[in-house]
Amino acid sequence: MKILRSFDLFCILLCTVFLSGCTEVRDRAYISSLAVHNEEDCLGTLRDSDNETAFAAKADTPVLLLDALQIETQKVLYTGHLSLIMLSGDIITALQDFLSGQWLAPSCRVLYTTENAALLLAQRNTDYAAQLQAAVQIGALPLRDAAVIAGDLECGTGLTAVPCLQGDTLCLSLWDSQQQIAMLSEAACRGLALMGDHWKTFRFAAKGADGKPYAVSVLRSSTEISCSQGENTLQIQLKLHAACKPESYEHKAWQTAAEQTLNAFLTAAMQETAAQGADLCCLIERIARDGCAPYTSPTQAQWQELLRTADYSVSVSVEEQK
């Protein structure tokens, strides 16, 4: 009987040898970055995990493009480790197709390029995902991954901001579900990054009375947004409190200059996003919580209109941190 039991156990253990799944590793292409140029024809390039080899293909739609790339690589595509998707052309459709087909991990970085993304990735072996990460860490850009962008489109106001590569500069591009609306200024990007609070270091140049710039570091900050219903429009007040440290104490009025610069960042962020109907910092949640919305359950168009017609005021207080 012991022998028979051992036989059963042997069978179970033998199964584990076959079920390890290790053989499949060689048949899978682990993609690290994918570029899609989505216009009349859909062009795509992918780089595998070693970031050395690029494969390119062409198809009618973004999802069919993945099949075409699969033929090109002669392997099953695995997008679980995809860290960057670069898009050009009709980027929102492509993004939604990939997300609904569960081809994209929610933490995947998204980058819009004004040039043909597929060609760009094929030609350059640059780690754009690392560049985006660095930009978020120094407070040049807010964190905008696939989950955030899709969330804005689905349950936000329907407008979103996508990180953009324009030439060699990283910035943000404002999109609705069909087209690009505007490019955001550097100040607006910095303001959004400051409010997003995903930065590790945040240094900026404040101009002194003599017009010379000097560096100031924000050590920590907190943003308070409050809403109230005015006579005709919604009033949105933004208050930023920042603990800062100047690089040198030569300039006595550094605090005033820092306040002015930070105020300019936040004002630009509000004017270029919220005043256009885009909500990138949970304004609609704040309005819903405070019961300031004039409608019972506003549609995305009504939210956009509400934000466009709202009055915004920004105030910044800077405290010296030694």
Next chain:
Amino acid sequence: MTNHSTSASGQQMTGTIAILLLCRFLRLICSTMPFSTNYLLGTLAAAAFQTLLLLPLMLKPVFQLRSPIWRWGYALFTLVAASHLLSRIYALLQNLQAAYPMASVILCIAAAAYGLTLSKRATGRAAILLLGILAAGLLMQILSALPHANLLLLYTPNTAYQDGDAFAEGFLQGAELALLPLCCLPYADAVQKRRSLMGKWLIGQLTLTLPVILLGILHNSRLLHWKGNPFFLLLARTQMFQAVHSDGFWQLLLMACSVVCVTFFLQIIWSPLPESHPTPILSLLTGALLFGVTILFIMGNPPMIYQILVILLFGFVIPLIFFRSDKRSAERNST
């Protein structure tokens, strides 16, 4: 002697609660409904429903459901619960693009069947261990998720059309397992024990599920219509402790938890039945079946109906090997 038996009974009780909590947690993790405020409310409503349902059933002696028909009822309930759990695990593995999800499920059943050769106390001890690991992992996850949690996301609008679904899913998850503690009655006879079991079950499941759901809401980035797994979305959105951040850690942990839970379910199913010595034919048949079907799954992906058939075959046939017939045992004892 009395102290020893009291300590053993207490350990068994803790093990039972640990298994129940693992089942509840697995049910939560395997759901693809995005975490939302309504989902949270549904979970709370389910806890209230469980309390109302279990209070009279567990505390009043008049409701001691000990007749054979109830035992068959328990067996049927746990069989359905086991099948449901396995199908959820299968769907989760598929959702995560894991390699050979069906084969993993078969392996899970085979391991659970092997677990039947061990005592119920061993299953309980394994569950306590796994619950400890799970709690540690969740604690680290919570600590890493707190710094960037956005409380405003509790108020995300534009979700009206999925409010009812989210509430129903949250409620059904808890309500489905409402009767599970009843199946553990053979372990806990005294009213005091049953009261303790119920209290710990209710508090434990809220402690396990509510922080996960709440943090999921605070990190979902308004992604309330996403088809993926919300727990793994939470993992993706929080990045501090790499060991816990890894999908692999949670996948392995979930597989281990499901093995223990299915073993527990099978133990409940087979506990009223007499024990049996495996006959050589049954042993060979099951071993060959296990091996053959596994090879079949390795060769290709058969239709779902065959996969379910295989699950049922394993569920019913394998335990036969490991249990001893009371007749045979009696015969052996007498000889």
